[in-house]
Amino acid sequence: MxxxxxxxxxxxxxxxxxxxxxxxxxxxxNASKTHQxxxxxxxxxxxxxxxxxxxxxxxxxxxxxxxxxxxxxxxxxxxQLAGNFESPDIRKEKFIDTLLRDTLGRARKYTWLPAKVVGNSYTLQNNYVTIERGSNQGVTKGMAAISSQGIVGVVVETSPNFSKIMSLIHRNSKVSAMLKKDNSAGSLEWDGADPTYLILRNVTKGAKVAVGDSVVTSNYSANFPSRLMIGTVAGISSESSSNFYTLKIKTATNFFSLQYVYLIENVRYSEQVQLENSVPKN
Amino acid sequence: MSSLLKNIIRFILFILFQVYILNQVPPLHQFIVPYLYFLYILWLPFSMNRFWLLLVSFVFGLTLDYFTGTYGLHAAPCVLIAFIRPFLLNLLIPQDTTEQSYLEPGSKSMGWAPYALYAALLSFAHHFYLVLIEWLQFGNFVYFIGKVAGTTAISLLMILLAEMLFHRTGRARAKG
Incomplete structure (x- = not known):
């Protein structure tokens, strides 16, 4: 011991x-046992x-x-918010049906496409409307755009998912229009002054025009189907030196609050334009 | 300041320094883990009883373990170097003169070369044992020895830096 x-x-x-x-x-x-x-x-x-x-x-x-x-x-x-995702419109609303030619032998001329407006200017001299629908969704240059109230303009540029429409209130905009009452045609322009008024030139003095008459698209336009609403006559000025009236047109479309537009594709647009631009050979 | 109070303050500071500064250092290299806390054991007074030396080292290592959550991992190497320490000191310093006029090991009391050797050997022993029980196997031997050597080198560097930074006379007042 x-x-x-x-x-x-x-x-x-x-x-x-x-x-x-x-x-x-x-x-x-046994760290775990000790831990307890x-x-x-x-x-x-x-x-x-x-x-x-x-x-x-x-x-x-x-x-x-x-x-x-x-x-x-x-x-x-x-x-990732849902609001950031917008599927481009790929709906097609057909004028008659999806056939190129219906049973009565009538061929399709116009195809309608809806599109959402994502950009719109009205304060400049050259105003454009941007829509969320592009060449991937069937938009081509030269397509006409109308709103539920009246016509808006013509597509001038397309990207894969967006398109730019030259608005009627653009200094270079030119649309063939006519008086609804007697089909007297003229050229619709904008003078750059007031976005709610357009100028219709070259209406013959033979037309019986009065303030309040409706103005619609003419038969001569390659882009627009005929007889779509443009606006109403708000003022008539006649120059003694010319044979034509110059009419002031109040637009039917409210360019300040565009939300949706319809694009109208003329299936025979290029054919018509090509023919009109060709030099006649006699 | 009494030796006891000084060592208690050191105890706390070494633990906090290791846990909140060195352990926060992002991984520098696979071989290098900065360890400095065991310098506390290297700096304990000469006059300390061997049994108390072991016990204090055990408690010191265990305190660090409670911060890192590895119970016993640091305590074991600390006890090991506390056990080796007296033998090494006996070998490295002239017994009679130094222990009477100095309180604790340091470059002043031992001279730079013996102090560096003392620190290097104890660091190596500490890291060797630490890595061994951390892995509980040798694994890839080159990696093992590389890790021990790299960690020892960085520890030795910090120990020598600490020696230069802090002015420790360590001279025993009573014995003059």
Missing amino acids: KNILFFIRRYLSFLSFLVLQVISIVMLS SFFASAVNEVTGNINKRYSGFRDYFTLKETNRLLVEENNRLRN
């Missing part, structure tokens, strides 16, 4: 080393508290980065 005590005394440091090592290894090997013990949870309370304070302090240094990440995330999430 005395020898054992002596032995322990003599090798105290080595024995305590061994004991502490064994404790360490045992703790390491009361002592560990009490210590975790302390270290966790210190950790919390430290991370609260550290957070100040990463505010900028955190902000950036949040902005990025917000941006990413905003881009």
Whole structure:
């Protein structure tokens, strides 16, 4: 017994080393069990508290980065909002039916396509309407655009998913129009003054025109089907030196609040234009 | 300042430095993990009883373990180097003179070369044992020894920097 005590005394440091090592290894090997013990949870309370304070302090240094990440995330999430997704219109509303030629032998001339207006200007001299429907959805240059109230303009540019319509209130816009009452044709233009009034030139003085008469698209237009509403006569000026009236037309279309337009495709547009532009060979 | 109070403050500072600064360093290299906390054990006084040395080292390592959530992982290497420490000191320093006039190991009390050797050997022992019980196997031996060597090198660098940064006379007042 005395020898054992002596032995322990003599090798105290080595024995305590061994004991502490064994404790360490045992703790390491069943870390999860230790974790559940009361002592560990009490210590975790302390270290966790210190950790919390430290991370609260550290957070100040990463505010900028955190902000950036949040902005990025917000941006990413905003881009996923349903409102950002718009399927381009691919509906086709047919004039008669989908056949090129119906049973009575009449051939299709016009195809109608609806389109949503996504851009519209009316304060400039050259105004355009942008629509969300492009060449991928069957829009081609030269198609006519009308609203539910009256005609709007002519497609002048297309991209895969968007198109640009030259509005009637554009200095270069020229549409063939006629008086509904007696079919006297004229050329519809805009003088750049007031977006609610257009100018109809070259109406013969033989026409019986009165203020309030309707003006519709003529038979001579390659883009527009005939007899679509344009507006009403608001003023008549006749120059004694010429044989033509110059009429002031109040537009039927409200260019300030366009929401949807219909595009009208003339199936034989290119054929007609080509023929009209060809030089007659006699 | 009494030696006891000084060592208690060091205890806290070394733990906090290791947990909140060195452990926050992003991974530099697969071989390098910055460890400095065991410098506390290297700096414990000469006069300390071996048993207390082991016990303090065990508690110190365990405290770090409670922060990192690896119970016993750091305690075991700490106990190991606390056990080796007295033998190494006996080998490296002239016993009678230094221990009487200086409180604790350092470049002043031991000289730069023996102090560097002392720090290097204990760092190596610490990291070797730490990585070994961390993996519980040798695995790829080149990777193992590379990790131990890289970690030892970075620890040694920090120990020597600490030695230069902090002015520790370590001279025992009573013994002059």
